[in-house]
Amino acid sequence: QPVLTQPSSASASLGSSVKLTCTLSSGHRGNIIAWHQQQPGKAPRYLMKVEGGGRFNRVSGVPDRFSGSSAGADRFLTISNLQSEDEADYYCETWDSDTWVFGGGTKLTVL
């Protein structure tokens, strides 16, 4: 089954940009992944899917400051013009025929 690896933490300044990484395990480099945001004390929220070719589809209501991209086994979530409300945990997710897998999550701090 696939494994997703995420850095445990990231930080960036208010108004700047940050690129979060999710790495797929060997044999699953072509998988589509989903990005989810979890603000403190809240349930997760689905943001977008990112395909292996780099195409992404952001869900309605998610600001266009959030975008996705891809390179090899890596899937990225880029947040531009960082706002204080972007401070949250970000999880990537993938799936196959009989299992769903989450990465360990990246805690984003907005300085």
Added chain:
Amino acid sequence: EVQLSESGGGLVQPGGSLRLSCAASGFTFNTYAMIWVRQAPGKGLEWVSGISGSGGSTYYAHSVKGRFTLSRDNSKNMVYLQMNSLRVEDTAVYYCAKEGPGGGVDFWGQGTLVTVSS
């Protein structure tokens, strides 16, 4: 508007049982797989179980296989997670989630807290 509402959480002793329910609305329920994801205090998300749209197929994480049973009632738009032989390490917020077209979670419930403690 999609809505998922979990219920049934609470405090239970080790070895006990609990049944979680998830009420769904706002989408064609029998078309989509439903899954449960849990989050232990201060930890990340962990997939627990999934069920196909028809209910004919169920899937479990190794950590809960043989102890948890997932079912759905498509006539009532409900999903049920029966949890038996509960352990302290099952303590978590349990989220009901809807799978989207092509796979992956595209909507989350608000969660229900399960505490296993003596």
